[in-house]
Amino acid sequence: MATLSSPGIGTGGLDVKSIISQLVALEKRPLDTLKLQAATTTTKISAFGQIKSLVSTLSDAASKLTSVTGWNNVATTSSDSAFVSATATGGTQATSFNVEVQALAKSQSTASGSITGAVGAGTLKIELGSWGATTPGATGTFVRNASTTAIDITVSASDTVADIASKINGSNAGVTATLLTDAGGQRLLLRSKETGLESGFQLTTADGALGALSRLTSAEITPAATQIAANAKATVNGIAVESATNTFAATVAGVTFKAEKLTDSGKPITISVAKDTSAIQANVEAFVKAYNEVNKTLNEGTKYDKASKTVGLFQGDSTALGLQSALRSAMQAVSPGSTVYQRLADIGIVQKTSSDPMATAALGGELTVDTAKLNKALSDNPEEVKKFFRGDSNVATNGLAVKLKTLAAGMLATGGFFSSKDTVLQASLKRNEQDQASVNIKASNFEKRITARYSALDTQMSSLNALNAYVSQQVTTWNKSNG
Incomplete structure (x- = not known):
C-alpha cells in the first residue's frame, strides 16, 4: 500500500494522514x-x-x-430411638407396634491357652456353624453350617502364635485373629466377623496332631474367655422374633427396626408409620x-x-x-x-x-x-x-x-x-461475524485506493511546486537583466 511521508500535499500543510484516517473511520462506522x-x-x-x-x-x-x-413417602417414628430405631419404605401402610429387646446379636469370641515359642507343625481347620445353647468346648455340640466350606491353615514347625494369627487373617475363614500376650505367654484371640447364631466357629486340628498346637483349638479354649455367637432377640406386640444382626429387616412388612440396646421389662418401645404429607x-x-x-x-x-x-x-x-x-x-x-x-x-x-x-x-x-x-x-x-x-x-x-x-x-x-x-442465534452470530469481516475488507480496500490517489496527487503537486519555483527564479533573473 502506498504511504505518505510528507505532512501535506505538496508540502502545502494539509494533514493528509488525518484526512485518510477519518475517511476510513467513516467506512468502518457500520462495525x-x-x-x-x-x-x-x-x-x-x-x-x-x-x-x-x-x-x-x-x-x-x-x-x-x-x-x-413421590406420593408414597412415609414418616417413621420411635418413642425412644436410643433403644429401638426404625425406617420404612415408601408405600408402607400406616401402622403402629410395640418392640421389646431382650438380647443383642453377638459374634463368637474365644481365647486359646497360653503358649511360648513355636507350636509345632500341623493343620488347623476352621469351620463356621452353630453351638446352639451350649458353651463351645470339650463337651459342647457344634453343628457346621452346610453352606460354608472348612478352611485349612497349614502350620509349619517354626510358626509362632503370631504367624498363625497372620495366616488366619489372610485365609478369609470368616474369623479374625488377634495376639494377646500375658504372664503365661501368648494367646490366640479369635472373633467371628459376623454376628448371629449361625456365625459361630470351631477350630480343630485337621490331622489329629497333639502337642502345643492342640492348645489353640476349640477343645482347649478358656470357657471364661468365650462368648457364644447369638441372635438378637425381641418381641413385637408380645411375639418373639430373632435376627442374626441387630437389624430386623423382614419382621414387619415395609418396616426395618434396629435394636440399639436392651429395653426394660414391661416397657416396650412404640414404632409408628404414617403418611408423610x-x-x-x-x-x-x-x-x-x-x-x-x-x-x-x-x-x-x-x-x-x-x-x-x-x-x-x-x-x-x-x-x-x-x-x-x-x-x-x-x-x-x-x-x-x-x-x-x-x-x-x-x-x-x-x-x-x-x-x-x-x-x-x-x-x-x-x-x-x-x-x-x-x-x-x-x-x-x-x-x-x-x-x-x-x-x-x-x-x-x-x-x-x-x-x-x-x-x-x-x-x-x-x-x-x-x-x-440456539441454532438460529448461532447462525445470526456467524452472519454478523462475516458482515464485520466484509466491512473491514471494504475499509481496507478503500484505504488503499484513497492513499494511492493522495500519493499520486502529492507527487503531482510537488512537481508543480518545483516548476513554479523554477519559473519564479527565471522571472527574477530576467527582471534583473533588463534593469
Missing part, C-alpha cells in the same frame, strides 16, 4: 452497529441457556409429582418455586419500562413470548385428573397479588402457596391431590404435572424449542 448486535446476540444465547436450565429444573420438580414414589408439600413448593424462577426470568426479559423507556432483552422476541405463554397456559389449565381439584387455586396455589396495582402488574403471574389450604387438601383428599398432578393411566386425564413435564421435555429435546433457538 459499531454490528458489534452491538453481536454482543446482544451473545447475551441472548447465554440468557436462553439460563432459561433452559431453569426449565430443566422445573421438569425435574414436575417429575417428583408424577412419580409414584410434609414430603409431598415440599415437592409441591419446589414445583411452584421452579416455575416462579422461569416466569421471573421471562418477565425480566420481555418487559418494557415506560418510565425509563427501556426494554428487556427479549422484548418483542416472538419465541420468548411464545415460551412464556405456553408455560402460563399449562399452569392455568384445568386438570382433568381429579374430580375434586381442577385448578391450582383449588389446592391453595394462587397468583400473588398486592394492594399496589403497579406492583401486582409487575408480579406477572408469580405463584404463591397457601400452606394451610394445601395441607387441608392433602389431609382431606390426598388421592385426589395426587390425581390432580399425576392423573391416572388414561392419557386423556393426565394431571397438571404430567402435562407440564411433557411440555418441558419437548422444549428440552434435540430439535426442540431451545435447540432450535
Whole structure:
C-alpha cells in the first residue's frame, strides 16, 4: 500500500494522514452497529441457556409429582430411638407396634491357652456353624453350617502364635485373629466377623496332631474367655422374633427396626408409620418455586419500562413470548385428573397479588402457596391431590404435572424449542461475524485506493511546486537583466 511521508500535499500543510484516517473511520462506522448486535446476540444465547436450565429444573420438580414414589413417602417414628430405631419404605401402610429387646446379636469370641515359642507343625481347620445353647468346648455340640466350606491353615514347625494369627487373617475363614500376650505367654484371640447364631466357629486340628498346637483349638479354649455367637432377640406386640444382626429387616412388612440396646421389662418401645404429607408439600413448593424462577426470568426479559423507556432483552422476541405463554397456559389449565381439584387455586396455589396495582402488574403471574389450604387438601383428599398432578393411566386425564413435564421435555429435546433457538442465534452470530469481516475488507480496500490517489496527487503537486519555483527564479533573473 502506498504511504505518505510528507505532512501535506505538496508540502502545502494539509494533514493528509488525518484526512485518510477519518475517511476510513467513516467506512468502518457500520462495525459499531454490528458489534452491538453481536454482543446482544451473545447475551441472548447465554440468557436462553439460563432459561433452559431453569426449565430443566422445573421438569425435574414436575417429575417428583408424577412419580409414584413421590406420593408414597412415609414418616417413621420411635418413642425412644436410643433403644429401638426404625425406617420404612415408601408405600408402607400406616401402622403402629410395640418392640421389646431382650438380647443383642453377638459374634463368637474365644481365647486359646497360653503358649511360648513355636507350636509345632500341623493343620488347623476352621469351620463356621452353630453351638446352639451350649458353651463351645470339650463337651459342647457344634453343628457346621452346610453352606460354608472348612478352611485349612497349614502350620509349619517354626510358626509362632503370631504367624498363625497372620495366616488366619489372610485365609478369609470368616474369623479374625488377634495376639494377646500375658504372664503365661501368648494367646490366640479369635472373633467371628459376623454376628448371629449361625456365625459361630470351631477350630480343630485337621490331622489329629497333639502337642502345643492342640492348645489353640476349640477343645482347649478358656470357657471364661468365650462368648457364644447369638441372635438378637425381641418381641413385637408380645411375639418373639430373632435376627442374626441387630437389624430386623423382614419382621414387619415395609418396616426395618434396629435394636440399639436392651429395653426394660414391661416397657416396650412404640414404632409408628404414617403418611408423610410434609414430603409431598415440599415437592409441591419446589414445583411452584421452579416455575416462579422461569416466569421471573421471562418477565425480566420481555418487559418494557415506560418510565425509563427501556426494554428487556427479549422484548418483542416472538419465541420468548411464545415460551412464556405456553408455560402460563399449562399452569392455568384445568386438570382433568381429579374430580375434586381442577385448578391450582383449588389446592391453595394462587397468583400473588398486592394492594399496589403497579406492583401486582409487575408480579406477572408469580405463584404463591397457601400452606394451610394445601395441607387441608392433602389431609382431606390426598388421592385426589395426587390425581390432580399425576392423573391416572388414561392419557386423556393426565394431571397438571404430567402435562407440564411433557411440555418441558419437548422444549428440552434435540430439535426442540431451545435447540432450535440456539441454532438460529448461532447462525445470526456467524452472519454478523462475516458482515464485520466484509466491512473491514471494504475499509481496507478503500484505504488503499484513497492513499494511492493522495500519493499520486502529492507527487503531482510537488512537481508543480518545483516548476513554479523554477519559473519564479527565471522571472527574477530576467527582471534583473533588463534593469
